[in-house]
Amino acid sequence: MKGTLSSVVIKQEWDIVGARQAGRQVSQDLGFGSVDQARIATAISELARNIYLYTEEGEITFEEVRDIPKVGLKIIAQDQGPGIKDLSAVMRDGYSTSGGLGAGLPGVKRLMDHFDLESDENGTKVTAIKWAR
Amino acid sequence: MSSIESDMQNYKELLSQYLQTRDEAILYQAEQFSKQSIQQNISPDEIVNVHYEALEEVMPNMGERVRDSFQFLIETMIAYGLAYQEHQVLREKQIELRSEIGVAANMQETLLKTTVPSDEKVDIGVKSVPAKEMNGDYHHFIKDEDGNIGIAIADVIGKGVPAAFCMSMIKFAMESFSENEINPQRVLDSLNRVVGRNVEEGMFVTMFYGFYDTTDHQFYYSSAGHEPCYILRYDTGEFEEIDAKGLLLGVSGEVSYEERQVDVRSGDLIILLTDGVTECRVDGRFIEQEEVLDIINQFAHLDAQGIVEGVFKYFERLQDFQLRDDFTLLVIKRKD
Ligand SMILES: Nc1ncnc2c1ncn2[C@@H]1O[C@H](COP(=O)(O)OP(=O)(O)OP(=O)(O)O)[C@@H](O)[C@H]1O
Ligand SMILES: [Mg+2]
Numbered sequence: 001m002k003g004t005l006s007s008v009v010i011k012q013e014w015d016i017v018g019a020r021q022a023g024r025q026v027s028q029d030l031g032f033g034s035v036d037q038a039r040i041a042t043a044i045s046e047l048a049r050n051i052y053l054y055t056e057e058g059e060i061t062f063e064e065v066r067d068i069p070k071v072g073l074k075i076i077a078q079d080q081g082p083g084i085k086d087l088s089a090v091m092r093d094g095y096s097t098s099g100g101l102g103a104g105l106p107g108v109k110r111l112m113d114h115f116d117l118e119s120d121e122n123g124t125k126v127t128a129i130k131w132a133r
Numbered sequence: 134m135s136s137i138e139s140d141m142q143n144y145k146e147l148l149s150q151y152l153q154t155r156d157e158a159i160l161y162q163a164e165q166f167s168k169q170s171i172q173q174n175i176s177p178d179e180i181v182n183v184h185y186e187a188l189e190e191v192m193p194n195m196g197e198r199v200r201d202s203f204q205f206l207i208e209t210m211i212a213y214g215l216a217y218q219e220h221q222v223l224r225e226k227q228i229e230l231r232s233e234i235g236v237a238a239n240m241q242e243t244l245l246k247t248t249v250p251s252d253e254k255v256d257i258g259v260k261s262v263p264a265k266e267m268n269g270d271y272h273h274f275i276k277d278e279d280g281n282i283g284i285a286i287a288d289v290i291g292k293g294v295p296a297a298f299c300m301s302m303i304k305f306a307m308e309s310f311s312e313n314e315i316n317p318q319r320v321l322d323s324l325n326r327v328v329g330r331n332v333e334e335g336m337f338v339t340m341f342y343g344f345y346d347t348t349d350h351q352f353y354y355s356s357a358g359h360e361p362c363y364i365l366r367y368d369t370g371e372f373e374e375i376d377a378k379g380l381l382l383g384v385s386g387e388v389s390y391e392e393r394q395v396d397v398r399s400g401d402l403i404i405l406l407t408d409g410v411t412e413c414r415v416d417g418r419f420i421e422q423e424e425v426l427d428i429i430n431q432f433a434h435l436d437a438q439g440i441v442e443g444v445f446k447y448f449e450r451l452q453d454f455q456l457r458d459d460f461t462l463l464v465i466k467r468k469d
Contacts (some may be wrong), residue, residue: 010149013213033182034203035179037204038178038208038210039211041208042208042212042215093219093226093440094219094223101212101215102212102215102217103216104214106219107219110218
């Protein structure tokens, strides 16, 4: 288990790009291929855009994880916003406001290998891991 | 070798062969490849990547700009991949739902089953066919201890699952009435209260309730906003409307329904129906009521079940075998 590689504060829409940029850098360093890099970047976008849209501010942190012999990238998106009330509804396909585009939180779950979501009235924390092939 | 790797290898070979020969046969194989990939849930971004990696081997000195352009293309394909995967999941769910509705429809059929009374004085026939899987029409028979027959025919405005739920409730309410209570006015009065209490606003039910007195051949009836019904006179060959005033069930709490009576003579035919019969649409137009009666007339010489089957077959064919609305036709023919 290694420590934090980098972290990005999300406050404005512009910060979404910053988060993608940072995420792409670390995923390149960890040896992810082009498709996985693109997937990771999309997952970061979704998480960052949720923070931007639904909270005042939040932070996305990247960590390296090791489960010998695997190497992976852990993304943690955390905020102190209002939280998500009905978690199972949100994780249902076809629920997100974009409707039927497969994106949103269920999309993040698909793009990554591991997905966890905790949320209450004090904020939301999404943890997602992708293993390098 | 995992299947994606062997497909990858396959793709690479196909591509380099094609670049050399431009052979149509290879394009045909590419088509097969894409079908296989869909079956294996391989998303478009992966295909683009396979293409990119194959190109790198086939054209090792592909320029940096071309290389970068592939990263760009993969990036734009990711969302398509997600939408595609979601589509797969939703499709499976749809299949699941459809089979659940199938089970529910079977249960409903069992639940709403009613036996057509056999009687030496009257011949009864009924045909009820839902437009979708679940039926929003309902009919029910009851025979009292003196051999008189109560007949209900009802239609929930609306179709599908909600209508079916509503019907089941009506059926249970009807079962709670005792056999000696089956006078049309009283039945509709109490059903009206049940529906008013238990059904959400915006759900309306029409019902025609008839009571056939087999001793003196009087037919008593009340209607809660239902389609007018008819009696076809044997001696004159004329149709007479049998209809009574009354609001739809559940619209207003305290309603007292009108009850009327008609004298049934030998050979006469009483016809009860739902608007799925009268509002049968052909080429965007509703067929005229006279047309419906005309058809009934053509089959009127048959026995009761023969009539309803014949009329149904006729309209089913007229509508290209796709019913727009639940269809229920019920006839009572006085024998002697
Ligand atoms: N960090 C968050 N804080 C508070 N609420 C959130 C957060 N993230 C998501 N939500 C709530 O969960 C819902 C679902 O989020 P999700 O990202 O799946 O879809 P969406 O944002 O509605 O649409 P899409 O992301 O497809 O454009 C959101 O509409 C929002 O109400
Ligand atoms: Mg979102």
